[in-house]
Amino acid sequence: MAKSRALAHRLKTDKGTAAQPNALAALDGWVFAPLSTRNPFEETVHRVMQVIKLDVVQPGDRLPSERLLSERLGVSRPTLREAIKAVEQAGFVETRLGRTGGTFVIKRPPAPGKADAKLLARAMGYELQRALDLRWAIEPSAAALAARRRTAEDMQRIREAYAHTQAAKLSRFRAADGRFHVTVAEASHSKALISSVVEIQVQLNDLLNALPIIRSSVAHSHKQHGALVDAISARRANEARAILEQHIEATSELLLGFLG
Numbered sequence: 001m002a003k004s005r006a007l008a009h010r011l012k013t014d015k016g017t018a019a020q021p022n023a024l025a026a027l028d029g030w031v032f033a034p035l036s037t038r039n040p041f042e043e044t045v046h047r048v049m050q051v052i053k054l055d056v057v058q059p060g061d062r063l064p065s066e067r068l069l070s071e072r073l074g075v076s077r078p079t080l081r082e083a084i085k086a087v088e089q090a091g092f093v094e095t096r097l098g099r100t101g102g103t104f105v106i107k108r109p110p111a112p113g114k115a116d117a118k119l120l121a122r123a124m125g126y127e128l129q130r131a132l133d134l135r136w137a138i139e140p141s142a143a144a145l146a147a148r149r150r151t152a153e154d155m156q157r158i159r160e161a162y163a164h165t166q167a168a169k170l171s172r173f174r175a176a177d178g179r180f181h182v183t184v185a186e187a188s189h190s191k192a193l194i195s196s197v198v199e200i201q202v203q204l205n206d207l208l209n210a211l212p213i214i215r216s217s218v219a220h221s222h223k224q225h226g227a228l229v230d231a232i233s234a235r236r237a238n239e240a241r242a243i244l245e246q247h248i249e250a251t252s253e254l255l256l257g258f259l260g
Helices: 002-013 021-031 040-053 066-073 077-089 117-124 126-149 152-167 170-186 191-209 215-233 237-259
Strands: 093-096 102-105
Touching: 040 066, 040 077, 040 191, 066 077, 077 093, 117 126, 117 191, 117 237, 126 152, 126 170, 126 191, 126 215, 126 237, 152 170, 152 215, 170 191, 170 215, 191 237, 215 237
Parallel strands: none
Antiparallel strands: 093 102
């Protein structure tokens, strides 16, 4: 935890960085952890895109500086520059020069209902059902383990993420919801589970963003999230698992209902 606090301080004081406080643990724990691959360029691109797609760093925010990213990912600066250039060419970030410059996120997710959800689902093909199945199998297990392993600091982050979903405008609810689920997974302290939850959230992100947001559905989600927070806080692992299973089933039914 001391390491996370040190990183938080550096992210706040680094001239090239404007990451959100609620995202600091995520930046340290699962996205900007050292790479473990023989393809550093490709995985660096992948990690940066995860940050953007999950809204860890929002449009208008700066990415952490080149020095810090290079250190955290364990890649050379030339490799990092090439990866950032690829993300910039894809239209997700832009580099600005000057004293207040840096690499800024500029890509916004499509407004709910703007993209064609059915076309996105067809493009995903079998991967859609696979992602839904994996989500049902993995996220409840991560929540149960979180209930067993969570620390006081974990609970603070979970409560902050939950409060953020409640305060978010409807247009930003999907992003806040995704961060909440990842924050719960982080409390499991299982790198394998955290990585899997992140991948599933990224896979479903565009599709969920294409669905209309229904106020009653959001209210139901808040209620389930609140019950999950209470179960994890009380270390009731079986209850946490059951709540998240029901929550994921509800989301899947809503998704498949709109796809018809």
